[in-house]
Amino acid sequence: MPGPFAGQAAEQGGGPFAGQAAGRIAVVGLDCRFPGAPDPDAFWRMLLAGAESVAPRPASRGATGEQPGAPGGFLDDADAFDHAFFGISRADATAMDPQQRLLLQTAWRALEDAGLSPLQLAGSNTGVFVGAMSDDWARLQLSDTAEPTPRLGIGAGRSMLANRLSYQLDLRGPSLTVDSACSSALLAVHLAVNSLLAGECDTAVVGGVNLVLTDALDAIYRQAGLAAPDGRCKPFGAASDGIGRAEGVGAVVLRRAADARRDGQPVHALLLGSAVNQDGRSNGIMAPSRRAQREVMLAACRRAGVEPAEVSFVEAHGTGTPIGDLIEARALGDVYGPGRAEPCGIGSVKGNIGHAEGAAGIAGLIKATLALRNGVIPPLATVGGEHPSLALRDHGLRLVERPEPLPADVTRVLIGVSSFGMGGSNAHVILAGAPREADAPQAALAADPALAPDSEEVSAAVFTLTAPSGEGLRRNAAAQAAALARLTPDWAGEPAAVPVGRVCWTSNRVRTGQAYRLALPAADLPGLVEALRDAASGEERCGNAPGETPVLGFLYTGQGAQYPGMTARLYRESALYRHHLDRASRALDPHLPGSVVELLLSGDEAVHRTDWTQPCVFAVEYALAATLAELGVRPDGVVGHSIGEFAAAVAAEALTLEEAAAVVAARATAMGALPEGGGMLAVRADVDALAELVEAEPLVSLAAVNGTGATVLAGDLGALARLRERFAEQGTGATALKVSHAFHSTLMEPVLPEFLRRAGRIPTGRPRLPMFSTVTGGVLDAVGDALDADYWCRHITGTVRFADAAQTMLRAGITHLVELGPKPVLLTLARRVPGGARVPGLSVLSGPQSGAQALAAAAAELYRQGAELDFDPLYTPADRRLTRLLPQVFDDSVRLWRRPSAPGAKPSAASTASSVAPRDHAERAGERAARTENPAEAVPASVAAVLGVDAAEVGRYDRFYDDLGFDSVMLMELKTLLEERLPALGELSLPEMMAALVSVDSLVSHLDEQLAVSRAA
Known part of the structure; x- marks a missing residue:
């Protein structure tokens, strides 16, 4: 069978980085959270085992209709958000769509997985492309509050899914949320690829996210005959009977392959080509089109420069609806079936986690990427084996029913990924394996002997870790210790899975830049693991945030x-x-x-x-x-x-x-x-106590005054001997120094x-x-x-x-x-x-x-x-290579989940869990009643109300922007509250207020002055 780069690609000399590889896109980082799989490793274990995660609908996803919500794939901790890590106030985080929160944390971890420090991307042309189709949060928020607020406005809405991420990380490239229904995330990948190839951005973060907060779509699926009664997708299976809904979030980091190679980034997989299209006016707006699916797959192959027969596996859309699966199987057979010695394998991640809707495409892409990285195609999780009506082998296809190892050279393996949206928007991408990381440095050293280190040369390795708080630093130190322990050898003398120098160099690139710092010199991995465990076990060992830059x-x-x-x-x-x-x-x-x-x-x-x-x-x-x-x-x-x-x-x-x-x-x-002669005497006494004795010996000089009780005399040996006797009589310690001359004395003239x-x-x-x-x-x-x-x-x-x-x-x-x-x-x-x-x-x-x-x-x-250090020069050339470290472990103790009221019910405090919801009319009235003429009381109370915290938590010298995270919306809210609490001031001048908005104390002083002027008038 021809290699994957036959045809156009073969003409370029082969290998994924050769010839047309200048137009290839590298998947350099990824992260995800899916039902039953809180991270990529857990997701891979689930896929490899062919396991699935379907559960009853949690109470927090309570039904809003007459029928109870269907089972499905739900995230266990979708309400957990480390808002303090991102400098987001609790009140803002509470008003924020949980999908935004999931994307922030997942994208951060994906960037770290790519060997990039998210903080160092600030100001760059990094693009953000997000696929999503759910507006449940916005509908619930706006319908369940008596008074919409600006905070609610920026906390909800699909456009903010991408824009929040760009804003929070200060990314200046393209930023957009894509909604093409179930193909949203894979269509976002296609747009990101084109943006990279066009030079609009040099790095792209592509995400997909979905949360099931109401059962409105359940009802639509049910009435259309598309819902699986047991909430489970059974792709291409004999028992396939509809869609089981699922939640999830995933993100990948994409770069041009040439850039990734230049910067030494490990590559998960290569994205060779992508295509999107639309069904047009086909056999119904909700029904899939065999013709359109066939065309989008062929277009992706053409753009990848590969023949369809070279693709060995397709991660299909595979919803588990009998009609949808049949149409897709026929389209797959049309493209990938002909001209092959062995049938093309197909599968669908929906059998494991369910249909994640707007995030479905990113789930399939991550599954395919992990398969290429790990060298195994996971089995399809379905029920009853292949559906008999599909006759897959007759069409050059087969279900992957058990784990299938890939060839050692995964660069010759091609995988297609499909995602089709209700309404007809289709997307398809072609992936190939990337060169094994272990091969690259050896080739580089062989090509350039100057890179080979001296036999005794070692890296002066320093492992770095930072966090916004001491607690976060200890949490991540413990997590890193556990992760690195898995890389340490079991037997003494056995080499570690990854050199400690590479681990430390990567940490210097990725895990720096935040206030609380940990830095550990590391000679080997076992020693580093122990040092991390020790640091995590106590605050004094983990270190505090340094103060000002040291002088x-x-x-x-x-x-x-x-x-x-x-x-x-x-x-x-x-x-x-x-x-x-x-x-x-x-x-x-x-x-x-x-x-x-x-x-x-x-x-x-x-x-x-x-x-x-x-x-x-x-x-x-x-x-x-x-x-x-x-x-x-x-x-x-x-x-x-x-x-x-x-x-x-x-x-x-x-x-x-x-x-x-x-x-x-x-x-x-x-x-x-x-000529040698003379000596020196260190005396444990102050210079003033020695003055009279030294004056009596003209051949002795005061050589050095080093500090309290640290004086050195120099001069003639005989004179020094006499002084030493006198010191002994006085009980003054004196020690003769081993020197050849009486330095810093008249004897040196x-x-x-x-x-x-x-x-x-x-x-x-x-x-x-x-x-x-x-x-x-x-x-x-x-x-x-x-x-x-x-x-x-x-x-x-x-x-x-x-x-x-x-x-x-x-x-x-x-x-x-x-x-x-x-x-x-x-x-x-x-x-x-x-x-x-x-x-x-x-x-x-x-x-x-x-x-x-x-x-x-x-x-x-x-x-x-x-x-601030540049750690690079400490390392040997062989150690200046990225390796994958455990990314950020966020605090999951803060739970922010607003439970909406039942239809028609009056909003109440019970509608909010774990946090402060946006204020309603009753709360506003309470604020108006709290009038005062004392800015020292009004300012902290108003700031606390904006932040959703207790007034005691607002410090007198807290800075509005740096410490409290104020933005323009919060400023307008603060202005309104201060006008209500300080009626004697009337309407505040916004420009004057902004000039005083340095700290809580400066604003209090400004308002005191305004009150004094008002009273004098």
Whole structure:
């Protein structure tokens, strides 16, 4: 049998991404909720088992006629809506058609499944296409309330199904709701495909939704002889006797295949072609047309560039009505029956869930997509086997009665999907399998060896998760842990189903951007699962929303923190760090007798020699800062201790890397050439307590003031020994430091001529961001002291005033500290400075074992504290690939379901469940009675009435737009209520009111002023 791309497609070289693949559409994301199946995995399990979900009609779908409502397929939790997640007030959510609510959550999850962050699509030309045919909610709302309101108007109506989604996510592409009856959703797919191919949008969200809120359509089906008495569809079955109604919602995310491939998005399936048509004036407006169905299928095949005989399976419309099934079977036989060695398989998802009407087409499309993704055609769920009148095999067709595995190469498998609408609007699409995800990276690595990582290189993986609330963050952490646990190996040493780097990289792309943040460094999947479980188990472990964006102060460690093999592990494991350390080493090479990198990697003890220590420390600190800069983390101020000040000067852009390297090398070489002698003594006392003793020893200098109880002396060894004895007598702790010279003392003065000679012309630099000098203890900036030869000479012989510099930095508004050095030293000192104990701090490295995981831990902590990071550079090329993560798990505890009154009954509070319904005349009258002359009472009460919450929940400083989610409709409602509550003000000026509409407090102040003017008049 010829391959699926015979004919036109075969001429292009084969393969779904070749030739005409430029016009192919990729299904990159999906999500759904159908009866008995709350998510795609559950839906697939139901399909594979051939199970069905038909139940008695719930009380919330109570009949409005004389006869009880028929059984059918109903969603268990259609009333659940996480309105807080979307920033929608409870009152607005209550007035909103539940179909809108279902679409919001389902579309969000489908976008995440596509590897897209819905928040990052804001402002894009993403299109929204929704299929729906039910207006039950609008009819119930508008007929069951005494006074329609604007909130009811925007909460109902089919047009708002698509527009609500576009509005909520700030999507700027085409946005429309399609109603062609039962073919609505698949027709929406066709329109989305054309919009993508025309360039109107680059991403399309296509949804279908249906809720059964009244039995009006039941009555129509029943009177037309189309209703199944038991509420179950039996497609093409011997017991087929009509339609069983069903609810459901589904969404797919579509992109042009070339764009999806370019962006590395995993593809569920490829949509090769689609077509729509109309029956025209056929044998009755409600009756299907064999001719029209045949034509739409042939048109879809032509547009897909395939021969009908190449299609191996058709997901049929298959309502289970005897006449409808017969006509459809004959049309299928006309198109897909001839010229094939084996009959074409057919099935219908309506046998599993019932007829989801406006959402039926998306249900069939998702079923076909899952079949291609999983490599199995599910069996048809029907009753009694094939209906004898169909004689399917005589027409080249057969029912799929058991799961049928597909060939390993699903790119050669074609599936057709049909959806036909009452009234004659027909749609058909052709799908093909997408290349297996596992094949793509291996091919890419083989084609480009440069992508293959070094044998020791690993990703500095950070798993990120965000949510609008702490509770939501913990809920999703627990859900992610459970989902990832299924991917972890059962036996030690067994590889995980998906590399942890891919999991984390995907989370960085998809699960960021909301207020509450979780970030976990991850070396492997089991460890990540445990960390997620731990985070989910307690509020303090999961983290809170960061406050303002952190103001970062970088601390650059001085000489003494070095050790053999310094950062060698990080160099081997991180290509990012390796690149920058190599660059620093190359800048130093012309001025040194060897390579800094080679010395560090060898673990040579020579790193403790001054002529090597200083260049090595400088190179490491420069590389660490440059690494963070590539992640988007840059300092707002810097302070460097001794040799660390050179790396700080580069970060502050006072010196270039090459300029600083020349000066550092000259300094180190000159100091290294000085004969050894002198020493340094760390004293656990304040500088003031030492002044008298130090003055008595002219060969001892104050080398460093690091903080409270942290002073360093330097000078002649004999003088230091005498001082140490005196300190012992006083009970003052003192420790001799392991150094070769008395740094930062008068004994370093002989170094200066050699330093200046070797350094040559030292450039004069001025920092472009605040540099807190340990020479002066103050701040250097673009108009302050210059970093010139005199400065660097004082830097050699003078006191390191770290405590003063750190305190100046904290007073300048630095909120977070980051230490860059071989190991943490300065953070402890900074915390001794007044106010320093309250400032969060982290050190990128902790010692010789610090590798990629240390970098990951630092990145995770910075992100938790509110810094915005570009995580991409942390990962190896092989890990920068999307994988599918569990999408958002919404809060289902809030139930918003308005139960309408019986016909003719007066609306009452009983007509509302779990929330506040729009106000009726009685409530309005109550509001009018609550008159006052106090805006401090009237504003919160009116705001609470608009939001449908208790006045105690309205905060004085809540912002109307950012915190309370006010829009123009809510503003007009607020204006009306304030005029009723504050009659002394008369009619409020809308422009003046809008100017004051910053916060509750600002509006109160504005109204107080208006009242004062009114009384004065």
